[in-house]
Amino acid sequence: MKKITFAFLLFGLSCMSLSAQNKIDKLNMTYGEELPDDNQKIVKIIGESNDKIYALAIAGKEDYFLKIFESKTMKIISSNPIVIPKLEDKEVDFEEIYLLNENLYAIGSVYNRKEKMFNLVGVPVSDKGVLGEKSILLFNSVVEKKSEKGMFYFKLSPDEKNLLVMHTSLFSKEDAVQYEVKLLDNKLNVLFANAEKVKFDDSKKDYEFTISDFELNFQNDVFLVINESYRDSKKKEQIEKFQIHTFKQANAYKKEVVDINIKGKEIINCKMISTLKNTLKLVGFYSSVRENGKANKELKGVYNATIDFASSVTPKVIFNEFDYATKVKLLGERRAKNGKDVKPLYNITTLIERNDGGLIVLSELQLVYYGKSAGFGPLQFTPVTYIKNEIIVTSLNPDGSLDWGNVLPKEQVASITTMSLSLGAIGGNGSFTVGASLNIPLVDLGKGPEYLGAIPMYRDGKLNVIFNDNIKNKGITDIEKIKALGNYNNSVPSLFIFDDKGAITRKDPEEVVKNELVLRPGVYYRKNESEFILYSSRKKQDKLGRLILEQ
Known part of the structure; x- marks a missing residue:
């Protein structure tokens, strides 16, 4: 495959x-x-609340600590080890730690081999840095096997009050990718959840299936972008299909889909950003395509598409080639003059x-x-x-x-x-x-x-x-x-x-x-x-x- x-x-x-x-x-x-x-070396500054600064530190191989400091003096108040309670007698691997509207949570994952299930749990942490004795089950995602159990990904809301979590895994026997997203509030209650399997057809030439990015805006709307690309050898074309899955709070999180189709360009990657003007912008690199439809894979420039939620018009994709001055700095004058593209x-x-x-x-x-x-x-x-x-x-x-x-x-x-x-x-x-x-x-x-x-x-x-x-x-x-x-x-x-x-x-x-x-x-x-x-x-x-x- x-x-x-x-x-x-x-x-x-x-x-x-x-x-x-x-x-x-x-x-x-x-x-x-x-x-x-x-x-103990600090590897993440978690946030600041109630005149305290919270930080994650590591010592040795994988011993994690929560460090708390005074905001004004930046003097250390406490340092406590992070040990997440076992789930069904299984050790839980530490994943992340977040401060959600003054509430602190340590998050960990554990794979259940017998049930073929990948679990995610959250544990409340006190303002003194002490972990609770009981964990909160956040995900119990069924997967195909351990080697394809996938991963969990996290994104804070702009106001840092909510947490968007996504799990993705591959079901190779079904030619499908499963994604599951949940929006959690500052008590780790589920505000929204959606899970689905997306089929793909990798029998096509140069086929790629990519879940490129996911996003959460200031209105707690959730977005996910899927990019499917392949080469139509008969028509000698490179086909790029974008599908944006949108879940709006105002619409009771009912799934909406925006399709964007592109020909004659290959999309290298895609990132999303939600704006204060209630738009969603997709941006990334693209490459040119040869006459036979095969992509060159090198970076030609930057594209942008804007989805305006106040309009039903299909977004237009704007392609911007790197200018000559930029290419000279990246490639050198000789290669820029010869029209070479930028390495990916x-x-x-x-x-x-x-x-x-x-x-x-x-x-x-x-x-x-x-x-x-x-x-x-x-x-x-x-x-x-x-x-x-x-x-x-x-x-x-x-x-x-x-x-x-x-x-x-x-x-x-x-x-x-x-x-x-x-x-x-x-x-x-x-x-x-x-x-x-x-x-x-x-x-x-x-x-x-x-x-x-x-x-x-x-x-x-x-x-x-x-x-x-x-x-x-x-x-x-x-x-x-x-x-x-x-x-x-x-x-x-x-x-x-x-x-x-x-x-x-x-x-x-x-x-x-x-x-x-x-x-x-x-x-x-x-x-x-x-x-x-x-x-x-x-x-x-x-x-x-x-x-x-x-x-």
């Missing part, structure tokens, strides 16, 4: 215990006191709604290299290299047409060794992902990959992006002249500002402070458009802080 994929930070600081660590242009980074050296190494990481209803799309070059595993018996050690390089910035007008494009130059790499139990080969369809951006496992965070990437901020019509850079790149915006990050412990924060025409201004620290804290862009919490909670480090010295983007 063909490969089936699911491609789905002005706060006034007056406390004397906080001191300004750094300022770049209008960005202020202010930190609290040093955190205890307890070998870029994943959409951030979608930002512009003030005028347009979009800003950030797409980062992301790669993962797995080295040869070594070990004894089932215990295996695998070297893993994470690469996060330049970011393509594409700004689209409200109608989906290209406004401007540019490239943020950076070159970052981090290598770690991860330990895992080798349980034998798993079928090629046994692992699924939702969305196109690189998902770094929690067990790998705290070791280096979280220093990679960037933190985007949008305010007053300007895009600001901060990331860790090589000190030798100070003042350089030419992608051909930048040097790789190298040792992230010696990096400095660099700020790139894009104006409303896409022109870049680079801002670096006026002077490099010795032993300065290093940002961890992979671990932050966005409170609003101008305030972020940070986690930064210098070897064993860790601190929480706030990043403020001033007007």
Whole structure:
């Protein structure tokens, strides 16, 4: 069977215990006191509520802890292990932890081999960090077998009061994909649920079936987009079918379907964003198609389709080729002149709604290299290299047409060794992902990959992006002249500002402070458009802080 994929930070600081660590242009980074050296590395800042900051930390292999801090001083209050109660005498694997309208829940999963059922449970956590003794069953999804049990995916509502959860799995004997979505409130009550199997026909040429993304808007409406593509060898055409499954609260969550058919282009990926104007925007990369209908697989540009729920008109898909200047930065002048397309190494990481209803799309070059595993018996050690390089910035007008494009130059790499139990080969369809951006496992965070990437901020019509850079790149915006990050412990924060025409201004620290804290862009919490909670480090010295983007 063909490969089936699911491609789905002005706060006034007056406390004397906080001191300004750094300022770049209008960005202020202010930190609290040093955190205890307890070998627990923060891998997620969960949120802030009732003058407390909640964070998830990991120690050792897979020992997770809930850490609670005072909001003003950022001093630690408590640190408690996360041990989810057994379900039917079976150990529960920790999945995630969420703060829903001041209510904290740890979430875990467990597979029941006898019943061929993949279960998801939630456990309430007190404001002192103590887990409850009883769990709440959220999903009991029947699957075909363990190797195709699928995965659970999570998305917070814009107001962070509700949680949308989706489970997807493959039924290879039925040539079907099953998806199940549930919308949970802040008590983990089910507000909406839907499950169905979607049939596919992989006997067609170059067939691909993709559940690309799912979304939850400010009205608690739920959206899911399916992309089916194949090559009609007789007509010599590439056929792309989009189907958006819509479940609106105002319509009692009755399923509605929007179909979008495309010919002559291949859709590489698709991400969704719900806007404040009550529209749903689909955006992604596309490739050109040869005369025989076979797709070229390389990136030709960015497409956009807007679904206006106040209109019954079928959405028009706008295709925007990369402009010459952008291609020169990505490919070099010679290849750009020869009309070459961009390699399919870029994943959409951030979608930002512009003030005028347009979009800003950030797409980062992301790669993962797995080295040869070594070990004894089932215990295996695998070297893993994470690469996060330049970011393509594409700004689209409200109608989906290209406004401007540019490239943020950076070159970052981090290598770690991860330990895992080798349980034998798993079928090629046994692992699924939702969305196109690189998902770094929690067990790998705290070791280096979280220093990679960037933190985007949008305010007053300007895009600001901060990331860790090589000190030798100070003042350089030419992608051909930048040097790789190298040792992230010696990096400095660099700020790139894009104006409303896409022109870049680079801002670096006026002077490099010795032993300065290093940002961890992979671990932050966005409170609003101008305030972020940070986690930064210098070897064993860790601190929480706030990043403020001033007007």
